[in-house]
Amino acid sequence: MVSEVFRVVPIGVVESVNELARVRIFPEFCDGLYRLNEFSHAIILYWFHKRDSQEERRVLRVVPKRHLAKQEVGVFASRSPSRPNPIGLCAVRLVKVEDCILIVEGLDALEGSPVVDVKPYLPRADFVPDVMVPDWTSHGRPA
Amino acid sequence: MVSEVFRVVPIGVVESVNELARVRIFPEFCDGLYRLNEFSHAIILYWFHKRDSQEERRVLRVVPKRHLAKQEVGVFASRSPSRPNPIGLCAVRLVKVEDCILIVEGLDALEGSPVVDVKPYLPRADFVPDVMVPDWTSHGRPA
Numbered sequence: 001m002v003s004e005v006f007r008v009v010p011i012g013v014v015e016s017v018n019e020l021a022r023v024r025i026f027p028e029f030c031d032g033l034y035r036l037n038e039f040s041h042a043i044i045l046y047w048f049h050k051r052d053s054q055e056e057r058r059v060l061r062v063v064p065k066r067h068l069a070k071q072e073v074g075v076f077a078s079r080s081p082s083r084p085n086p087i088g089l090c091a092v093r094l095v096k097v098e099d100c101i102l103i104v105e106g107l108d109a110l111e112g113s114p115v116v117d118v119k120p121y122l123p124r125a126d127f128v129p130d131v132m133v134p135d136w137t138s139h140g141r142p143a
Numbered sequence: 144m145v146s147e148v149f150r151v152v153p154i155g156v157v158e159s160v161n162e163l164a165r166v167r168i169f170p171e172f173c174d175g176l177y178r179l180n181e182f183s184h185a186i187i188l189y190w191f192h193k194r195d196s197q198e199e200r201r202v203l204r205v206v207p208k209r210h211l212a213k214q215e216v217g218v219f220a221s222r223s224p225s226r227p228n229p230i231g232l233c234a235v236r237l238v239k240v241e242d243c244i245l246i247v248e249g250l251d252a253l254e255g256s257p258v259v260d261v262k263p264y265l266p267r268a269d270f271v272p273d274v275m276v277p278d279w280t281s282h283g284r285p286a
Contacts, residue, residue, distance in 0.1 A: 004257070006190055008149040008228045025219075029227055032203040034217030038277035042219075045188075045230060047149055060175040074177030076168075076185075076261040079268070084172055085151045085259050087188060087230070091271050108268075114147070116228050118219035123274045124282070125222070125251075128234050131266045134181035139267070 191229035
């Protein structure tokens with residue numbers, strides 16, 4: 001199992017990132033967006049393409065930059081882009097879904113990031129109340 | 144960009160699924176779990192290994208089985224395991240993190256599913272209030 005490798009293909013790309021981000025889904029995958037416009041939010045999986053190197057994938061501990069307390073933690077206890085599989089995850093608000101373009105709010109990706117999946121945000125599954133996180137996850141700057 | 148392919152390596156495996164699920168992280172990635180035990184919840188990304196075929200990856204519309212209303216929707220408007228990149232996503236409660244083993248509640252994966260990433264559930268990013276979903280996402284059986 002360890003030696004098995006899975007293939008991920010880009011289904012789209014983050015075209016611009018400002019207050020809102022613009023995601024273009026490639027024409028061959030565009031039909032998969034059918035009825036996504038009925039949801040207010042989605043989860044976007046993207047690729048940390050700037051961190052996809054053997055070296056960055058070997059990183060298992062990091063000191064998260066955005067946190068107030070500078071403490072070393074495991075990559076699986078962080079959202080660091082340096083990790084064995086450089087998959088990014090963001091819950092976003094769907095501002096507009098039109099043809100193959102998504103306009104979204106809250107996408108913490110770089111311009112040019114490949115998009116690898118889009119899933120509807122389902123409160124039943126994704127909205128978890130009473131979550132506890134350690135103090136060191138507090139942001140040193142506005143979230 | 145369309146022709147580029149990214150590599151995903153399994154970092155662990157879902158060993159058993161009952162009321163609680165048992166996830167084993169492989170020894171070479173285990174150090175990445177450092178301080179995950181300080182979080183109450185995590186997001187687990189896993190591989191829909193039973194759906195990783197050219198045919199299943201070509202599916203762009205589905206009729207979600209678990210929903211009350213049988214309606215066709217795009218795969219990106221559903222959590223269907225048949226999708227261009229068969230990546231599964233579950234928010235889980237961390238019951239126990241010990242050495243390389245996670246005991247979790249709420250993992251909707253099959254026994255034997257490869258695990259490809261673990262991220263802490265951060266309310267600041269993942270807990271989205273005021274989400275709207277269409278009526279057809281209602282479950283026909285208890286969620």
